[in-house]
Amino acid sequence: MPLLAWKPEYELGIPDVDHEHRELFDLINELHASLFEPESLTTVPGFLGELFSRISSHFALEERLMRDGRYAEFPAHKSDHERLLDEIRDLMDDFEDGGYVDLGRFAVALEQWFSVHFSTHDAALHRWSASSG
Ligand SMILES: [Fe+2]
Numbered sequence: 001m002p003l004l005a006w007k008p009e010y011e012l013g014i015p016d017v018d019h020e021h022r023e024l025f026d027l028i029n030e031l032h033a034s035l036f037e038p039e040s041l042t043t044v045p046g047f048l049g050e051l052f053s054r055i056s057s058h059f060a061l062e063e064r065l066m067r068d069g070r071y072a073e074f075p076a077h078k079s080d081h082e083r084l085l086d087e088i089r090d091l092m093d094d095f096e097d098g099g100y101v102d103l104g105r106f107a108v109a110l111e112q113w114f115s116v117h118f119s120t121h122d123a124a125l126h127r128w129s130a131s132s133g
Pocket residue numbers: 017021058062122
């Protein structure tokens with residue numbers, strides 16, 4: 001069973017952003033599924049790297065929209081993005097140092113991060129984008 005289930009309320013109505021949100025969900029589900037594969041220890045670093053770069057480029061897209069539109073909540077939204085990227089970076093460091101991370105817990109944390117971020121920061125971004133047309 002996939003870890004993350006897409007919900008209609010995640011849909012922001014900004015097509016580029018929605019498309020990337022769905023892709024991130026798929027990637028996180030794949031990461032979660034791969035944890036149960038016997039070769040998971042060797043595939044994990046690549047997966048984390050891929051996840052990090054896809055998430056950063058998604059955040060860059062939103063941040064560009066906000067910067068271009070002089071969105072007032074830009075700093076708070078961006079700092080929530082940075083908090084998640086820091087967490088992923090820490091995890092990659094831990095993996096390099098000790099060869100082990102609790103990815104099951106990480107996947108759950110990601111799930112929580114995304115549901116909260118979607119329903120707060122990204123939803124507000126959507127309301128702003130809809131009203132500034
Ligand atoms: Fe987003």
